[in-house]
Amino acid sequence: MAAVKKSVSVKDVARLAGVSEQTVSRTVHDSPSVRPETKERVRAAMRELGYRPNFAGRSLRRGKFKTVGVAMFNITGTGNLDRMEGFAAAADKHGYAITLTKVDGHPYTLESASSRMSALPVDGMVVIMNRMPADFGTFEPLPGMQTVLVTMLEHPLCSTVDNDQFDCSRQVVEYLLGRGHKTVHFISCPERSLSGMRREEGWRETLRAHGIEPPRLVRGDWTAQSGYAAGQALADDPTCTAIYASNDAMAYGCICGLESRGKHVPEDVSVAGVDDSLGDIVPDRRLTTVRFDNKRVGMWAVDKIAGADGGASGVEHMLIPGVLVEGDTVRDLR
Amino acid sequence: MAAVKKSVSVKDVARLAGVSEQTVSRTVHDSPSVRPETKERVRAAMRELGYRPNFAGRSLRRGKFKTVGVAMFNITGTGNLDRMEGFAAAADKHGYAITLTKVDGHPYTLESASSRMSALPVDGMVVIMNRMPADFGTFEPLPGMQTVLVTMLEHPLCSTVDNDQFDCSRQVVEYLLGRGHKTVHFISCPERSLSGMRREEGWRETLRAHGIEPPRLVRGDWTAQSGYAAGQALADDPTCTAIYASNDAMAYGCICGLESRGKHVPEDVSVAGVDDSLGDIVPDRRLTTVRFDNKRVGMWAVDKIAGADGGASGVEHMLIPGVLVEGDTVRDLR
């Protein structure tokens, strides 16, 4: 029985087609300087042998892998799927592939992500940051390895990209003020969350920019439970006509909490969230919220690496705004 | 100033350390036949030059990439993130990397996934199937490319792995019957969903196995809205004391629908779902549901490829059972 051929190389194809290896290579790349009938003969030989170009030989020769590495400390995380959709789409566009790696978060450093990637066949890397790495200030990307960080922080040596959390709060607050609300109450998140704190800043500063002193915020923990408690707490506050929660789960919890105290949404109190994560889960509500374009974030990161290709491009910082989605949980007081 | 060195190779390290390239290679692989002091000298040279082994050269020499390709038709999909967590974990364990590719679903064939992968540096591939590919019956994996399909269907040439949808329904139905309910009503999903139909079969056959003729099912469309409508419809049925919905969104919608008709859950009617996807979104309920171990599904797939390494292992089919999670939406009638 036919022994398993290790792998079919240009040499084998060349021999069968009766041409040189170079002509095979040229045919693979559809060079115009090969006669059509020769090409056809070579293609026939390739089909017969089941030839497929060897990536390693090619990369070795070219010195490029046409691959972008993605390092994640946590794979499970809001928006990661959409980001990956973006990575894949952009990679596709440039003829690149994506190599995914989970990085052990102990210690939580960019260095560990970088060294993990250094042995893989990638031309550049993207790191998804969920927290503040210990070496954020001192990190230097590997020479020749373009590195993009998914974070809202700016870095002197690496390009960065993320959702614009500040602007997101600005949009929500201005939307609510625009509807005639005198102030906007806020349900925050745990203080360790970078993006959550930025949302908080956005809320606070936008109110101040409108000459409104921010009311006391209620600290939540991302869960609907904490939103529920916050809703109950705010139900008794007569100045509270509008609540902005740092995510949709808390916003929905808040609505339930308000209603448990006899307050109706949006008749008595308006509520808005962030994330557009309720989707088809809640039947009787369309929450007013902000939808982030994580796919675009992902595309930007990979574009930056694959798009530059040879020509090294400079360090850039990109914040991508979300879009406010109007639901039925906000009342127009005007 | 210093011109950008193309890349540092063993040759450069060898020259600096005053040894042969072979000794450098042996040091990289920590071979016992290199004197400790020589190793140290070589390591120092590597550090000084910033040497990192070139993946292409290595793969070319070895004929292995130590990488598993993952082909997805849709990146966004329930459980994909957990599956990826599994891919990454298993790959890590074996010293493998994961290469992710989005496959254009036009046409929706295994062949298109396979040919997309064939040019990439992978030793084996995993295809996540969401629907029935047109060529499922006739597909042959590339020679030498171990292929695992994530699907509950069995394939003669490819190993397969997925959640056990039938068993999931069996668990829920037997749980409800065990609590004294005389029958279990069902909210189904659109008929095009493979896994959804399997859940439906599980519900039907388990009831029959207990000598119960399945009641008329209510067809839903995965959304809470459709669950809401189903709940309202079933609220008037006096025989209906237990409802099983094919996903959590419909289950939650159903609960809201029942309550809108004055029925209480679980006092009047018990409700169970599937997916454990409500998480922290709903504040006042802990839905009884089934949690699938998608991470394990992902690990199994990559284990199958990376674990076999050289020795070709046979075709296997694996169904991984979910775990029933008790919430507070089911009443014990006994």
Add this chain to the structure above:
DNA sequence: TTGCACAATGGTAACGTTAACATTTGGTCG
């Protein structure tokens, strides 16, 4: 002293591809 085993290291070739240059062929123009 010779012979031999063993530890440490070096030299060479090959993996598959393709850029750069070399060669052949057929045709055109002065």
Add this chain to the structure above:
DNA sequence: CGACCAAATGTTAACGTTACCATTGTGCAA
């Protein structure tokens, strides 16, 4: 008719790594 040109194809070498085999040196038994 020879010089020259372009199109088509071939030859060579190199990318970085490592398996295989060869070589050198050292200690020990015969």
